[in-house]
Amino acid sequence: MTDTTETTGPLPDPEAEPPVFPQEKAPGCPFDPPPAYRRLQAEDPFARVTLPSGQQARLVTRHRDVRAVLDDPRFSADSSHPDFPRMFPRPVPQVLQGTFPRLDGAEHLRYRRMLARDFTGRRAEELRPRIEQIVDARLDLMEETGGPLDLMEALAYPVPSTVVCELLGVPPEDSPLFESRTRVLINGRSGPQETQRAKDDILHHLEGVVAAKEKQPGDDLVSRLLVDQVAPGLLDRGEVAVIAWLLLAAGHHTTATMIGTGAMLLLENPEQLAALRADPALLPGAVDELLRHQTAMQIGMNRIATEDVAIGDETVRAGEGVVCQLASANRDADVFPGPDRFDVTRTARGHLAFGHGPHQCPGQSLARVELQVTLARLFTRLPALRLAVPAADVPFWHHLFGIHGVRELPVTW
Structure with missing residues (x-):
């Protein structure tokens, strides 16, 4: 595996064409971000890059700078802005445009407050016993079926979903x-019609769920939104379906990918797995270390400067697009010594895998509990778990667009 602490030569001449973002990963090194980001972090942490769309943007790679951008209201998440940095070289439906993750300020906060009670740390802990039941049921089925099988389909996707x-x-x-x-929506390879059709299918189905909950509400988030927000006129029915879609998408795919990637990373680092088995109290910290080391959002978080902003010695001009590279920020040696080392004893709580600032992922507490329960029970119930194929043959998601991590994970025991 390539050691990304080493550089591979000087950065391009500043008069030359800006480098292309995203960069390709090093061959045979699926767990690490592209090595070029380490060089940019050290030598040009606000580099001007060319995006696949042809636009130029500033690539922010240091931990402190990414935090500063994501915490500053002068950097907008509104993708309807004509100069908002786009990743795709062809026109595709902006699936988040107009939804609350793309709102700023008070309007964004209004939506987050609607969801707050269901995504607190306390609520996540209340759900732990039910999550344990769900995981155990999937592991029972795995043991009945026997290996080899794809851990993603058998466990990683079904649990968070x-x-x-x-x-x-x-x-x-x-x-x-x-x-x-x-x-289909996140793989980066779907065409415009396929993307729109997938979005329409989800929303149409959820509109049916919302209609059913209006007639027979239950003890669930959709029912509460209908009672607390739609009835007094604070939301309309269509918005409830969109919110449910966003939470479904965010609530299962990234967590599923991290379950699979975490399982493979532990199998490929048996000394770290042994440390966890010897001291289960390390598990919460180990999950944060996994989130830091294997940042799912390796494509970054995009923003647009609404006015000139000075960050340290750099000034980002109004109208400039910014890409906050979370994966490189989480490998910043100034914050995480030996950043490429996966270490379950590390204190990694300051990582940015869930973003930072007003738009930080609201479901992070739930994701942590799901990862803790699933990984702990997986390796307890199946102590002889191992890869069923060589590690080099495990397919990862196409990192240039969308989510980083394991796509399929053939295992046996």
């Missing part, structure tokens, strides 16, 4: 539809 469906009040039998359509 079932959890978020129950939280929202979506029938569990709908989960496969949402999983398949979400993969």
Whole structure:
């Protein structure tokens, strides 16, 4: 595996064409970000780069600078801005445009407050016993079926998908539809028509769920939104379906990918797995270390400067697009010594895997509990778990667009 602490030569001449973002990963090194980001972090932490769309933007790679950008209201998440940095070289539907993750300020905060009670740390802990039941049921089925099998399909996808469906009040039998359509939306290779069709399928199905909950509400998030927000006129019915879609998409795919990637990373680092088995109290910290080391959002978080902003010695001009590279920020040696080393004893709580600032992922507490429960029970129940193929043959998601991590994970025991 390539050691990304080393550089591979000087940065391009400042008069030359800006480097292209994203960079390719080093061959045979699926767990690490592209080595070029380490060089940019050291030598040009606000580099001007050319995006696949042809636009130029500033690539922010240091931990402190990424925090500063994501915490500053002068950097907008509104993708309807004509100069907002786009990643795709062809026109595609902006699936988040107009939804609350792309709002700023008070309007964004209004939506987050609607969801706050269901995504607190306390609520996540209340759900832990039910998550344990869901994980155990999937592991029972795995043991009955026997290996080899794809851990992603057998465990990693079903667990978070079932959890978020129950939280929202979506029938569990709908989960496969949402999983398949979400993969179309995020894989970076779907055409415009395919992307729009997948989004329409999800929303149409969720509109049916909302209609059913209006007639027969339950103890779930969709029902509460209808009672607390739609009834007094603070939301309309269509917005409830969109919010449910966003939470379904965010609530299952990234967590599923981290379950699979975390399982493989531990299998490939047996000394770290042994340390966890010897001291289960390390697990919460180990999950944060996993989130830091294997940042799912390796494409970055995009923003647009609404006015000139000085950050340290750099000035980002109004109208400039910014890409906050979370994966490189999480490998910043000034914050995480020996950043390329996966170390379950590390204190990694300052990582940026969930973003930072007003738009930080609201479901992070739930994701942590799901990862803790699933990984702990997986390696306890199946102590002889191992890869069923060489590590080099495990397919990862196409990192240039969308989510980083394991796509399929053949295992046996």
